[in-house]
Amino acid sequence: MIPALLGIVLAGLGLWILQPLRLPRRLAAPGSVDDVRWKELVDAKHAVYRSILDLEFDRSVGKVAEEDYGILLHQHQTEALALLHEMDALVSAADGGSRPDGSASAVGPEETLEAEIAAARERLRPTT
Secondary structure (H helix, E strand, C coil): CHHHHHHHHHHHHHHHHHHHHHCCCCCCCCCCHHHHHHHHHHHHHHHHHHHHHHHHHHHHCCCCCHHHHHHHHHHHHHHHHHHHHHHHHHHHHCCCCCCCCCCCCCCCHHHHHHHHHHHHHHHHCCCC
């Protein structure tokens, strides 16, 4: 009697433990896929902006030749513009049309790129 009862309890416990494996996985809550992608894009954009600022610094101290600077700057700007275009597409695809971080973009990606890099330069400029 006790071994049968113990067997039933263990079988029930085993089914309870294995239940999450039988259910379909949901990694993100519904509607949050855009938020996750938005955060990935923002992080990638900041990394590219930082690369542009590092490149400008390297040129100013003579570590990068002018020809190389032009090529690398163009590559970084192209990457940043692609990210901004993808961010705009994500906003356009959203129902509300507003960015997940609450900001709005009334200008094109090229103007946004220039304005955000200028703002990053100002933040990094040493105060006297």
